[in-house]
Amino acid sequence: MKTYFFHIRDGIDVLLDPDGRQLVDLAAAIAAALIEARSIIGADALLGTIMLEQRIDVEDEVGAIVHSLEFEDAVHLIRAPVPAAAPGESLDLPAAAPIL
Numbered sequence: 001m002k003t004y005f006f007h008i009r010d011g012i013d014v015l016l017d018p019d020g021r022q023l024v025d026l027a028a029a030i031a032a033a034l035i036e037a038r039s040i041i042g043a044d045a046l047l048g049t050i051m052l053e054q055r056i057d058v059e060d061e062v063g064a065i066v067h068s069l070e071f072e073d074a075v076h077l078i079r080a081p082v083p084a085a086a087p088g089e090s091l092d093l094p095a096a097a098p099i100l
Contacts, residue, residue: 004029004066005059006036010051020061029058030067037074 005020006029023029033056044050051071058067 002029003061004032006033007057007059008040008054009057010054020059026066030069033058033067033069034074037069037071041071041075 001022001024003020004023004026005017007017008015021029021032023032037054037056040054041050041052054071056069056071057065058069060066
């Protein structure tokens with residue numbers, strides 16, 4: 001198990017994660033960052049304002065940033081109305097952007 005720290009930045013302020021989380025590997029840390037970003041975005045939506053200029057920087061045990069996730073990359077915003085599917089037909093919506 002490795003310790004990863006999830007710091008939230010918005011270009012001005014930084015919310016540092018002093019404790020970190022014990023996770024199996026980097027892939028698990030990347031998945032945790034995506035879940036955390038979507039959770040924050042969901043909470044922000046309930047308050048009426050979503051700040052997409054935030055990001056989560058994932059640091060490893062030695063302080064190196066091993067992954068960075070922009071909030072705007074954590075969700076898809078669909079501004080156009082979604083067409084209704086005909087009976088027995090499915091909609092082909094765009095897939096989520098890959099998290100690198």
